[in-house]
Amino acid sequence: MKKGGLPLILILLTAIVSGCISGETQNQTGTTSSSVPTTATSPVLTSTSPYSPPPKGEFGLPEGNYRAIYTGLDKSCPTGRVPVRFAYYSGNETVKSVSLRGSFNNWAEWPMKEENGTWSTTVCLRPGKYEYKYFINGQWVKDMSDDGTGRPYDPDADGYADDGYGGKNAVRLVEGKESFYVEFDPGNPAYLSVADNRTVVRFEAKRKAVSSAVLVTDRGNYTMKLQVWWDSGEVWRTEVPFVEPMRYYIVINSADGGRFLVLNTSESPFFSFDGIDRFPQLEWVSNGIAYQIFPDRFNNGNESNDALALDHDELLLNQVNPGRPLLSNWSDPITPLHCCHQYFGGDIKGITEKLDYLQSLGVTIIYLNPIFLSGSAHGYDTYDYYKLDPKFGTEEDLREFLDEAHKRGIKVIFDFVPNHCGIGNPAFLDVWKNGKQSPYWDWFLIKRWPFKLGDGKAYVGWWGIGSLPKLNTTNPEVREYLIGAALYWLDFGFDGMRVDVPNEVLDPATFFSELRERVKEKHPDAYLIGEIWTLSPEWVKGDRFDSLMNYALGRDILLNYARGYLSGEAAMKMMGRYYASYGENVVAMGFNLVDSHDTSRVLTDLGGGSLGDEPTNESIQRLKLLSTLLYTLPGTPVTFQGDERGLLGDKNHYDEQRYPIGWDQVNEDVLNHYRALAELRMRTPALRSSAIRFYTAKNGMMAFFRGHDDEVLVVANSWNRPAKLELPQGEWRILWPEGRMGVTVLGSIEVPGVSVLILERS
The missing domain is CATH 2.60.40.1180 (Golgi alpha-mannosidase II)
Known part of the structure; x- marks a missing residue:
């Protein structure tokens, strides 16, 4: 559903490093680095000579001239970054949560802490100009220059800029000087992870500043290779062919002839990996091919349950925007209700009927859009998190589907919506009826009562939409209700979940760490995916998700490259930033998609036209290029239902990308291409x-x-x-x-x- 820890920096200086900045900061600040020369009693190893390890059987620091870079002092900003404090005084206003979002973190959510009425956080930023906003009680601030009393939300802002939505972002100007740098943090999976049963160690450096590097361990030495790059930086990588305890450090030879050792601390110079994989890669995902199904529009296997959609549609409850839902035949034309309230009768039995077809595509993972009781065709307004929507069939139908899928080696993932529910949710209806006397009053964020169902001004809803009341996930009862539902369906037989808009959930750090802990305790191989559209590594560090919906790779990079909008150099540099940001274990579990129910179809995006048009030969060729890239990158490629048949659909026309699949129509050339890609991937282990x-x-x-x-x-x-x-x-x-x-x-x-x-x- 969609409406719309920075890594630590180790600055390697060619001169003696100046004093460090002191003061406490949050995890976004990284760690301190310092540089000290060693004795010069032995010859200096140059960038053109190989690394000389200690004598066999010994593990220690080499002799010779080098500069030591200590990374284990988590006290202040690294040299080259500046501590910047962001603050908000809430006054008499009731504030439950405040988060910082800005151009410095891809508008992701960094929680702020409250003390004596002031919410604040300090982050380490490189010099530059940044725009940002506060996210208060689950809602974006509209105008950062005016909190409603004529005062700015952040008194330290340096200015304001139009946000493009009729509001204003605040602006901060961070002064300083950029220096030569290297980044390494063994606590971040982007730098140390276990992938494909190997220990992977990487570091980031300034572009073309390193000539060679070696990982030195007490088990042997491993040459590091330049892996990926972009305009200003690059990543060097090596892998150790085991996952066992080891001590290690990194030797870096700079392009100008310098020698650096990346160490832990002066008292304890060696890094220590205990050999425990605390963020395991799910190999069934890495080896998989995924397929997304929008159940109402996939296949109708039982016409007798079609009309059941009409008796609990949200329009029948809505007192502000009432209406009548529509039940259509499979090939009826699109109406203005198509997005949300035009039903076509697709169901669980219909998916079961197509399992052999999906198996012929090499599909090993099915992702289902919401199937639980709701008031819409899309299902993101959940009424009952513990009940299958009868329009999709019975629990016996669902059991048969899961059993038949598992027989074919196909895992199934459900869609989970913890941020908001529907107005037909019994807890919300109880609040509507009883106000503060309701035991569920604190489950929601009510602004005034009594109210009409559907009045987005009376309570907080997703993006202000009255049919989607926001859940108060800071309430332990709400968390227990939601996490209990997730566990219920995993116990039922599902293999994982995709989580809707996790960045908008209140107190996401607490909620998703608890969700992960409890899910992985009972179902360690369950796959957890977050719907995050941007490059956001803070969500996949081992405490929340296994993967994100990788639109940042599929749409921002691959789609624009396949369109011809990006050159090969530009696309590769963007991919460099992408692969540098995530742990290799995360990359291997990537949920890699280009289009979905929330976007136009990929063939339409490539110039193929809208629903009912005949796609051009060039658009078909560009689809083949794009899908081939998707199938050859790490992670699992994801196909939105019907893309493999050459379907078209423009999101701007009532979400026509969700139109039912016409099973009597297919582009055989495209279908055969997707089947051939699956065979290629399965017979080529490197892919x-x-x-x-x-x-x-x-x-x-x-x-x-x-x-x-x-x-x-x-x-x-x-x-x-x-x-x-x-x-x-x-x-x-x-x-x-x-x-x-x-x-x-x-x-x-x-x-x-x-x-x-x-x-x-x-």
Whole structure:
């Protein structure tokens, strides 16, 4: 559903580091780094000479000249970042939560703490100009310059800027000087994680500032390789072929001949990994292929339950915007009710009937949009979190579906909506009837009572919508009700859940850490996905989700590259920031999608037209390019129902992307392409691995390695004209496209326009 810890910095200076900034900060601040020279009694290792370890059987620091970088002093901002305090005085207003959101954290939610009526947080920021807003009691502040009394929400703001929605963001100007830097934090999975049963260690550095690096452990030394890059930075990576306790440090040779050791503290210089994987990768996700189903529009297996949708539709309860829902035949035209209140009769039995079809697509994971009792076709206004909506069938139908899916090796994920419910929820109806006498009064955020059902001004609703009253998840009773429901359906037989708008849930840190802890305790292999649309690594550090809905990869990067809007170089740099931000275990569990029920269909986005049009040959070719990239990246590729059949749909026309699948219509070329991609992925282990490393990018072309030994090379060209690629050394055998499979090449290869080549080392 959609309406619309920064990593620690270790600054490596070529001169003696100045004094550190003191003062307490939140986790966003990172840790302190310092640099001290060692003795110069031994020859200095240069960037052109190999690292010389201690004698065999010993583990210690090398002799020679180097600068030590201590990272284990979690006290202040690293050199090169500035502590910036954000504050809000609530006065006499009742405030339960305040969060900071801004351009410095991709508008994600950083909770602020209250003391004596003032909510505040301090974060470490690099020099620059930032826009931000406060998120109070689950609602965005409209105008940061006026809190309703003529005072600004943040008295320390340096100015204001139009937010594009009729309001104002606050502006902060952070002064300082950018320096050469390296980032490493073993507590962050972006720097140390367990993926594919290997221990992966990485660090970030300023672009082209490092010439070589070695991970030194008490079990041996491991050469680090440049993995990914972008305009200002890059990531170096190595993997240790075991998951066992080890002590280690990192040796870095800089491009200007400097020598640095990344250490823990002066008293305890070695990092220590205890060999315990506290954020396990789910291999069934990494090896999987996912398919999203919007149940009312997928397939009608039982017409006798179709009319049951009409007796509890939200429009029948709404006293502000009442109306009548519509039951349509499968191929009836779209009406203005199509988004939410035009029903077509799709159900659970209809999905069960199509399981063999889904299996032919290589599908191993099904993600279902909401199926619990609600007042709409989309289901995001839940009435009863513990009851299947009868319009979709009975619990016996659901049991049969799950059993049949599991027989075929297919896992099933349900959609979970903890931020808001529907006006037909019994707890909300009790508040509507009884006001403060209701035992559920504190389950919601009521502004005035009595009120009419559907009046978004009388209580807090999702984005102010009166049919979607917001739940007060700071209330332990509400948390217990919701988490209990999640556990109920996992116990029933589901294999995971996708969580709707988690960034808007009140006190998300408490709620989602408790949800994860209790889910993983009973169902350790359950897959937890958060609907976050932006690059937001703070949600996937082991205490909340396994993955996010990766629109930041699929739409922001891959779609725009496939459209030809981004060059290969630009797309690869954006991918560099993406892969640098997440742990390799998280990347391996990526829920990688381009379109969904909340967007136009991918073929429409690629210029194929709207529902009922005939897509152009070029749009089909660009769909093939984009889907091939999706199937060759780490994580699980996700297909929205019908994309594999060449369906079209424009979100701006009453969400026509949700129109029912016409099973008598199919683009066979597209369907065969998706089936071939599934076969390619299943027979090529490197494409299911966690490992990716960039090779090159130029003009419309980009190329990257897959696999732990760079054994597969994926080359894409989004421009219409051919491109020439100089291949890595050795012979390469073509795996894709099928028409050239098995051909051996070396030296260079021509990449046709709007196409992908996949090669494997011979």
